[in-house]
Amino acid sequence: MNHPTDTSIYAPHGTPPARQLVPLGLQHVVAAVAGMMTPAILVASACGLTPEESTLLIQVSLILSALATLLQLFPMGGKIGSGLPVIMGCSFAYLPTLQAIGISFGLPAILGAEIIGGCIAIVFGLFVKQIRPLFPPLVTGTVIFTIGLSLYPTAVQYMAGGSESPGFGSPKNWAVALLTFVVVIVLQNYAKGVLHLGAVLFGMITGYLAALALGMVAFDTVASSSWFALPAPLKFGITFEASTCASLGIVYAVNAVQTIGDLSSTTMGGMDRMPTDRELSGGIIGQGVMSLAGALFGGLPTASYSQNVGIVTVNRVINRAVFTLAALVLLAAGLVPKFGALLTTIPQAVIGGATLSVFAAIAMTGVRMITSEGFSMRSSTVVGLSVAPGVGICQAGTACLQGFPAWVAAVFASTPVVVSALMAIALNLLLPKDHTQQK
Numbered sequence: 001m002n003h004p005t006d007t008s009i010y011a012p013h014g015t016p017p018a019r020q021l022v023p024l025g026l027q028h029v030v031a032a033v034a035g036m037m038t039p040a041i042l043v044a045s046a047c048g049l050t051p052e053e054s055t056l057l058i059q060v061s062l063i064l065s066a067l068a069t070l071l072q073l074f075p076m077g078g079k080i081g082s083g084l085p086v087i088m089g090c091s092f093a094y095l096p097t098l099q100a101i102g103i104s105f106g107l108p109a110i111l112g113a114e115i116i117g118g119c120i121a122i123v124f125g126l127f128v129k130q131i132r133p134l135f136p137p138l139v140t141g142t143v144i145f146t147i148g149l150s151l152y153p154t155a156v157q158y159m160a161g162g163s164e165s166p167g168f169g170s171p172k173n174w175a176v177a178l179l180t181f182v183v184v185i186v187l188q189n190y191a192k193g194v195l196h197l198g199a200v201l202f203g204m205i206t207g208y209l210a211a212l213a214l215g216m217v218a219f220d221t222v223a224s225s226s227w228f229a230l231p232a233p234l235k236f237g238i239t240f241e242a243s244t245c246a247s248l249g250i251v252y253a254v255n256a257v258q259t260i261g262d263l264s265s266t267t268m269g270g271m272d273r274m275p276t277d278r279e280l281s282g283g284i285i286g287q288g289v290m291s292l293a294g295a296l297f298g299g300l301p302t303a304s305y306s307q308n309v310g311i312v313t314v315n316r317v318i319n320r321a322v323f324t325l326a327a328l329v330l331l332a333a334g335l336v337p338k339f340g341a342l343l344t345t346i347p348q349a350v351i352g353g354a355t356l357s358v359f360a361a362i363a364m365t366g367v368r369m370i371t372s373e374g375f376s377m378r379s380s381t382v383v384g385l386s387v388a389p390g391v392g393i394c395q396a397g398t399a400c401l402q403g404f405p406a407w408v409a410a411v412f413a414s415t416p417v418v419v420s421a422l423m424a425i426a427l428n429l430l431l432p433k434d435h436t437q438q439k
Contacts, residue, residue, distance in 0.1 A: 025325030027201035046102035062334030064299040082283030091303035117252035118291030125284030141369030143261040148363025158352025180207030180353030207350035262304035269313025310358035390420030
């Protein structure tokens with residue numbers, strides 16, 4: 001057990017020296033902040049919000065991400081929150097469904113469905129102990145491996161400059177991305193001390209300076225942003241539509257499985273153990289509670305951030321002070337729009353170059369979990385036949401499910417995690433157990 005005064009970054013408690021605390025905390029911020037803002041930007045566009053309303057949605061997303069992270073770090077009553085070192089943020093996993101709802105029914109319907117989804121997450125969390133036998137290391141590892149695979153296209157799109165940017169795929173974007181990537185890899189493998197632990201942050205700083213020199217950074221939004229602002233409750237209103245509640249509720253249930261994978265990846269990568277039932281239950285319940293609170297202020301659903309889980313698996317830093325600092329920076333960014341606007345000036349090419357190795361670490365954590373109990377023909381079948389349809393359907397796109405209702409395509413073709421998770425659970429239950437394991 002770690003003593004509360006232990007200042008080691010590899011211990012959960014204590015306060016590390018500032019020379020370690022600051023770069024390691026900021027590393028988590030820069031790895032996550034663009035992902036926290038992007039869903040809000042896309043949902044605002046789908047809902048037809050005004051520029052002022054869009055700014056508010058981004059602001060609330062940052063504030064909720066910070067509060068959700070703090071809730072996970074410091075559980076309420078020991079039951080709401082996991083107590084694990086994770087970063088929470090508005091999740092891309094919900095994005096296709098949120099956009100579909102926003103286009104048809106508007107933001108108030110999204111917020112109403114979010115309340116129902118939060119209730120579903122809380123119920124899932126309360127019964128996670130009974131449900132957990134469905135998720136042995138083989139199944140959870142398959143989910144984590146699929147999460148890693150599903151993030152690769154995101155990293156590559158970011159490296160190319162972002163699919164919505166006018167210079168998408170330009171040599172300039174790729175040059176900055178590859179420079180960032182090389183610096184991260186060199187520091188991870190050859191550097192020591194803070195340079196090694198903060199490889200992602202220092203890689204992003206290098207890439208940012210290069211992008212600045214190449215004229216790829218614009219500060220217009222920083223100048224036009226205010227210094228301080230508070231979100232108002234029920235600003236957008238709330239409505240309930242049966243179809244939207246059902247479709248988003250399914251995504252919440254599936255995302256609870258992804259949360260089990262992320263929390264398992266965190267403890268496996270940073271602590272060499274599986275999470276306890278209480279940690280999983282508190283983590284999922286915490287997500288549900290924050291969803292209920294977030295809907296009242298116009299925030300989007302939050303989830304554990306896989307890219308930050310990847311950072312933990314790379315540097316094995318689990319000190320809560322590091323993650324608390326990251327949450328406070330995000331909170332400041334939400335309360336001070338000008339500060340948040342400054343963070344958004346980081347080019348997507350820089351983010352992509354820095355996170356590619358992080359996403360790879362997530363996938364390899366899944367592989368390690370899959371093989372932790374040996375690797376037999378049964379294991380190969382479960383993993384292969386689970387990942388194949390998930391990735392295949394996702395790559396084929398919604399067109400391969402055009403004969404189904406729109407929500408089916410939105411849920412099952414938007415990310416390979418959904419189909420792969422359901423297939424892994426089913427195959428693990430149906431296939432005969434191994435009596436011997438073929439190494």
